Amino acid sequence: MAIDKRFIGREYGPFSYTLGAEKMREFALALGGAHPAAGTPGEPPAHVSPLLHDAQAAKAGPYGDLIAFPSFAVVFAIRPFGAAVSDPELGINLLMLVHGEQELEFLDVMRPGDVMTTTGRISEIYEKAGMEFVVVTSESRNQRGDVVVKGTWTAVVRG
Amino acid sequence: MARTFQVGDTFTHVRECDRYRPIYYAGASGDFNPIHIDPEVGQAAGLGGVILQGLCTLGWAVEAVGIFVGDPGRIRRVKVRFSRPVRLEDTVTFQGRVTALEGHRLVTEVTATNQRGEAVLKGAVVEASIG
Numbered sequence: 001m002a003i004d005k006r007f008i009g010r011e012y013g014p015f016s017y018t019l020g021a022e023k024m025r026e027f028a029l030a031l032g033g034a035h036p037a038a039g040t041p042g043e044p045p046a047h048v049s050p051l052l053h054d055a056q057a058a059k060a061g062p063y064g065d066l067i068a069f070p071s072f073a074v075v076f077a078i079r080p081f082g083a084a085v086s087d088p089e090l091g092i093n094l095l096m097l098v099h100g101e102q103e104l105e106f107l108d109v110m111r112p113g114d115v116m117t118t119t120g121r122i123s124e125i126y127e128k129a130g131m132e133f134v135v136v137t138s139e140s141r142n143q144r145g146d147v148v149v150k151g152t153w154t155a156v157v158r159g
Numbered sequence: 160m161a162r163t164f165q166v167g168d169t170f171t172h173v174r175e176c177d178r179y180r181p182i183y184y185a186g187a188s189g190d191f192n193p194i195h196i197d198p199e200v201g202q203a204a205g206l207g208g209v210i211l212q213g214l215c216t217l218g219w220a221v222e223a224v225g226i227f228v229g230d231p232g233r234i235r236r237v238k239v240r241f242s243r244p245v246r247l248e249d250t251v252t253f254q255g256r257v258t259a260l261e262g263h264r265l266v267t268e269v270t271a272t273n274q275r276g277e278a279v280l281k282g283a284v285v286e287a288s289i290g
Contacts, residue, residue: 023187030187031218033174047172047222049231063232070225070234071218075188095194095204099213103238158205 003090003132003157005125012083012136013119017076021055021066021112028052028069068110073140073149077104080120081136081153090134092157100133100156108148115143120151132157162229164257164265164289172223172253176211176245184215210244216251216279220269223253224285228265235264236286243279250274255285263290 030036032048050057051067058066085092110116120138127133138151181195190212193200201209217239225231245251251271259266265287271280 027187030180030183031215032222033177033180036183036186047226049225052231062230067232069218069231070221071214071237074214078190094192095200099241101238101240102214102217103236104217105236106234109232 002127003092003125003134007087007090008122008125010084010087011119011121012080012087013117015076015079015118017079017116017118019068019072019110019112019114019116023075024066024068024072024110024112025053027072027075031069031071063109063111065111070106071104072110073104073106073116073151076116077118077138077140077149077151078153079118080138081151081155084120084122084136085134085155092134092155096158098156098158099154101152101154103152105150106148107150108142108146110142110148114148116140116148118149120153123152130159132159162289164228164260166257166260168257170223170227170255172219172226172255174219174222174251174253176247176249176251178247180215181209181211181247184212188212188214190214206244208246210246211249213239213241213244216241216245216271219251220253220271220280220283220285223255223269224267224287227255227267228287228289233287233289234285235288237284239283240281241279242281243273243277245273245279249279251279260289263288265289 033045118140123137124135134155136153140149198208255267255269269283
């Protein structure tokens, strides 16, 4: 069942998200290969930058505070994409959905306490090779109104 | 300590999707889609078991370039196509190459292949600021 192209242009959001130091750290360490056991998490892998998990080192570093791993942005910037693919009017079977492509632009670093506001819209719906594609673009601004993250999210619905 | 980069510079980063990594990543990212944590759902979806979140693989490609330039805060753009799932106990090797230097912008192309030599990402480009 083809997804109706009249949904191109449909907007989702705004969605608000406040960055917390521990969530930022948890993401950096889980992605970086650490073991997150409560109480005995062990030493972070050596390749994980101290700017991402060591508050003392980060405060003395180039950004003056901990920064989020760049793709931590997906935690909040995914909201319009998630809302679009689960929009009942689009009628997508989520078990047939795969994430096809992803683009993220980072215009600044993200620090604890930043409040991000994300909006997004369906920019494309098309068919190719018997599969359907839904493309959502997102834009996330910080509490000063500056665009920090732009995303282009492509879902593929297997036929 | 100014570090210089040149077109043609290469780097390698190896990561393993250990048995519980999709669950750890789910907890950290909030992506609890059952295809990443429940083998039965993965089977029912025709995926042959659970698969790692593609965005975790994307993150590893970003990590590779962040290590190469020495600062994860310098990553400016990433673009990838997810061409094949990463499965439990797969080892993914990221090989990057600097393809352009434009002012303070460094552009890399990154390949990501599993232990069978199959590409799990295609057309991956990661850009960083080196100014």
